[in-house]
Amino acid sequence: MKENYDFMMPSVNFFGPGVVKKIGERANMLGMKKVLIVTDRFLRNLEGGPVKLTEASLKAANVSYVIFDEVEPNPKIRNAEAGRNLYLEANCDSIITVGGGSSHDCGKGIGILLSNGDDITKLAGIETLTQPLPPLMAVNTTAGTASEITRHAVLTNEETHLKFVVVSWRNVPLVSFNDPLLMLDVPTKLTAATGMDALCHCVEAYVSENRNPITDAQAIQGMTLIGKYLRRAVANGHDVEARTNMAYASLLAGMAFNNADLGYVHAMAHQLGGQYDAPHGVCCAVLMPTVERWNMIANPERFADIAELLGENITGLSKMDAAERGIAALDRISQDVGIPTNIKAIGADPKDFSLMAKNALKDGNAFSNPRKGTEEDIISLFQQAYEA
Template sequence: MRYYDYLLPSVNFFGPGSVEVTGERVKILNVKKPLIVTDSFLKNLENGPVKQVEASLKASGIEYAIYDGVEPNPKIANCLEGKEMYEAEKCDGVITVGGGSAHDCGKGIAIAISHTQPLTELAGIETLTNALPPIVAVNTTAGTASEVTRHCVLTNTETHLKFVIVSWRNVPLVSINDPLLMLGVPAGLTAATGMDALTHAIESYVSKDANPVTDAVAIQAIKLISTNLRQAVANGENIEARTNMANASLLAGMAFNNANLGYVHAMAHQLGGQYDMAHGVANAILLPTVEKFNIVSNPQRFADIAEFMGENIEGLSVRDAADKAIDAMRQLATDVGIPATLEEMGVKREDFQLMAENALKDGNAFSNPRKGNVEDIIALFDEAF
């Protein structure tokens, strides 16, 4: 028996139209001039998420500046550029608008502003010693859940490695999940982010750090994703499917923010750093392979997952039912158009050794339910190849 803590943003807004509260919440936080952190596409999208955030800020009489240099798998350079603009514009808060890349970049900017150490030296768990500027996270994808988590994932372009700064100080003070902002997300991105959310939920459920509260939200997330992701990919204007996926992403974020993750994310981070591979795609390709490796740690949990994903396990042994969960993960990824192998994504076998070594150093590796060594991780990369 052990105690556990449970982290969430102080205030979470959810539902169609909730983006309109951005301005009033910024005012409540006593932020006079926030820096909006986003990418150039969202910034210039007519009546898109950034325009709606701008409208809410203007309605509340709040000045703002915009940094639109966010890249996929955000880089250290993005954070430092954002810091320069923040200081030049005399900002006193951050509003992230987008998916995981925008939220991670905004957290990185806030960390760089409040700490003198290089960002790479702050990698790890609870390394932050100073308060961050207030962060308001306006989410536009159903997947990463970075708008509610303590994780800041960045890429070091010099080493081609991703690193994670994990701290309660990173948790935004306000999160806003408005499914109407997600209607224009392309099918491929919807699929990738949706599989990312599924990975969050499954890794949380089988994590050695799982607890009854994280189990509850992880289970609901798995069920919602299994019954709504296909529809959201097939028809991006399906507001019911979009809302259910937004709910699922939020729930999965609540789960992994507290139960942590495992080898899927530890390995996916290496693919993102080495090849700039989309994080959700990397997770989706690795998920069935890694969880097949993990089954022996707790077959009953995997039998549960099979049932949550809609598989008929009546009359099956626990071990056979557990195998059904792996089949369900692979089938869902196939149905939403995820590539089947790492080879299709241009991954090279000669990189397996280094990626395996670094995966085991990743902060997510320590909560994986089954302990492996470098040879095991190389074998998993090879099986997914």
């Protein structure tokens, strides 16, 4: 745990049912005159959905806009470049992202290209941005990535099939909106995947070398809520209490890892997602039990805590046995919400493991992992997750 640390928080986050009505008001406060709305085609065409509600709020505030709806899952550099081109053609002056992590990451990528240069791959890393992005707001529709409040912009290089991350305080949206009513119709599989991503954020932040007392508090509350409400949200998407508490948990998880950083689960998941275009939350969920069991000896006390936070009874158990219960709890919740049991199910091929391991150790998330591994260790973890 760090003795001296800084703590980054979102500038403004509106939380709760109906907060999307405030979008236009905040756009005016930020001086937005011509907004580029960044989203995907499904959300754009959804009647009564988040894009329509965003449009209505902007119209009521007399803010003009154009819509870029070419965001793909695991957004590619070409998506950000196409959005940048529309922004310039339409003489926009600001960006509002509407969706989950893909929309938010793409919108950040557009902003980075507009302000920091044409080759975004050269900006991969931590605090590489020298210029501020255009004014950016984020309207969130999933309880998972927390990209609406974080400094991370994750994009995929379609030529190399590699995901890369641009980490900078300049990426944090000026205003974000978490309205759980926008999440009621999120499909079951997406609810499960994004919820497990949020859980992974909490777990990795809680055991990270860069954790601090504030991130611990956030991760603890996040895990408690996810353990109680994720299964309910997957079972019944219109359970408003479950959706609200999962949105709250995701927000806490985002603030925790935005400051404590992550670990090998995310470093390896980025390789899976980039190589096979697989859903990020699923990649994290499948890898998490394997990687965290390997991490366990670095801090068994923390994994024993995780067991309790996820509802396990560890009374009378040794620290190592209690820690094992923590790993079992991660595996159980993943299976309960329908996540595949191994990475073979998402298309992983052992011939790629060596390159993926090499790149995972270069990923910005790898450096705060509590246990330090070699390329051979990471290959072995991929292989174990393949055979699970």
